Amino acid sequence: MTRHLALSALALAATPLLGGCGLHPLYAGGAAGPVAKSLAEVEVAPIEGKAGWLVGNALRDRLGATGTPRYRLTVRLDDQISGLGVRGDDxxxxxxxxxxxxxxxxxLSDNRMLLDATAGSDAGIDVVQSEYATIAAENSALERLAKIVADEIVTSVAITARNRAKTPGTGQ
Structure with a gap:
C-alpha cells in the first residue's frame, strides 16, 4: 500500500514537468487555427489511375479545401503488387x-516549393482459389493503403503549415 502511495505521489509531483516537454497541439485553435486555415487553402492536383483517384479523394476529405487555393499539392504514386509465397506447383x-x-x-503566390517528401505503406494479401476473392482483397488493400498514405501526407503538410506559422516573414 505504501509503495502504491509513493508511486502516486511521484507521478503527481512529476505532472508539472510535462508542460516543458516541447509537445504542442498541431491543430491548436481548432478550425480557426493557423494549421486548419492553411490546410483549407490546399488544392490537390489530379492524380493518375485508380489509386490516384482514391488518394486524391482521401486528401480532399482530410484537407477540407474551401475558397481560393493558396497552395498546390502534387502527388505521384507508385502502386505495385508482388508475389511472396509460392507453392510447390509455382x-x-x-x-x-x-x-x-x-x-x-x-x-502558388511565388511557385516556391515548401515541401518535397515521400509517404507509403504496404499490405499483405492472401491469394485464394477464388480469383474474385483475391481481386476483392487486392482492391480492399488499395483502399486501406490510400487512406494511410493520405493521412501521412496531410500530417506532413500540417507540420509544414505549423512551422510556417511559427516562422516570422512567411506570410502567415
Whole structure:
C-alpha cells in the first residue's frame, strides 16, 4: 500500500514537468487555427489511375479545401503488387501490395516549393482459389493503403503549415 502511495505521489509531483516537454497541439485553435486555415487553402492536383483517384479523394476529405487555393499539392504514386509465397506447383499464395507517394507542396503566390517528401505503406494479401476473392482483397488493400498514405501526407503538410506559422516573414 505504501509503495502504491509513493508511486502516486511521484507521478503527481512529476505532472508539472510535462508542460516543458516541447509537445504542442498541431491543430491548436481548432478550425480557426493557423494549421486548419492553411490546410483549407490546399488544392490537390489530379492524380493518375485508380489509386490516384482514391488518394486524391482521401486528401480532399482530410484537407477540407474551401475558397481560393493558396497552395498546390502534387502527388505521384507508385502502386505495385508482388508475389511472396509460392507453392510447390509455382502458384502464388501471398501477395504484397505497396503504395508509395512522392508529393510536393507549392506556394502558388511565388511557385516556391515548401515541401518535397515521400509517404507509403504496404499490405499483405492472401491469394485464394477464388480469383474474385483475391481481386476483392487486392482492391480492399488499395483502399486501406490510400487512406494511410493520405493521412501521412496531410500530417506532413500540417507540420509544414505549423512551422510556417511559427516562422516570422512567411506570410502567415
Amino acid at each position: 502458384s502464388i499464395t501471398r501477395e504484397r501490395r505497396i503504395l508509395r507517394a512522392r508529393y510536393q507542396l507549392t506556394d
